Amino acid sequence: QVQLVESGGGLVQPGGSLRLSCVASGSIFTNNEMAWYRQAPGKEREYVASITSRGTTNYADFVKGRFAISRDNAKNTLDLQMSSLKPEDTAVYYCNRDLPIGWHASWGKGTPVTVSS
Numbered sequence: 001q002v003q004l005v006e007s008g009g010g011l012v013q014p015g016g017s018l019r020l021s022c023v024a025s026g027s028i029f030t031n032n033e034m035a036w037y038r039q040a041p042g043k044e045r046e047y048v049a050s051i052t053s054r055g056t057t058n059y060a061d062f063v064k065g066r067f068a069i070s071r072d073n074a075k076n077t078l079d080l081q082m083s084s085l086k087p088e089d090t091a092v093y094y095c096n097r098d099l100p101i102g103w104h105a106s107w108g109k110g111t112p113v114t115v116s117s
Helices: none
Strands: 004-007 010-012 018-024 034-039 045-051 057-059 067-072 077-082 091-097 111-115
Touching (some): 004 091, 018 091
Antiparallel strands (some): 004 018, 034 091, 091 111
């Protein structure tokens, strides 16, 4: 059974930082490239960042230099360190395998991030 549990979201002021975490079941995590996605109110879900099982990372242009993705293969966890947050980063953040959006069989509940003063 696929299990994805995201946590760490909350309310933060512009310029602040948050660290998101995701615990994934082994069937989805082990040896797979993993990613963070987000969905802002009224918008489509979009890719944020990804990491291979060996640690190679990739980022959407709008988070480059501000976000850092990491993983712990022993614990099946995926993290997203977010810094210099902007109001436009407000969204629900999800983790999942790095696949084209629409290809995923299921999603976790996500963790909401609100950037506001």
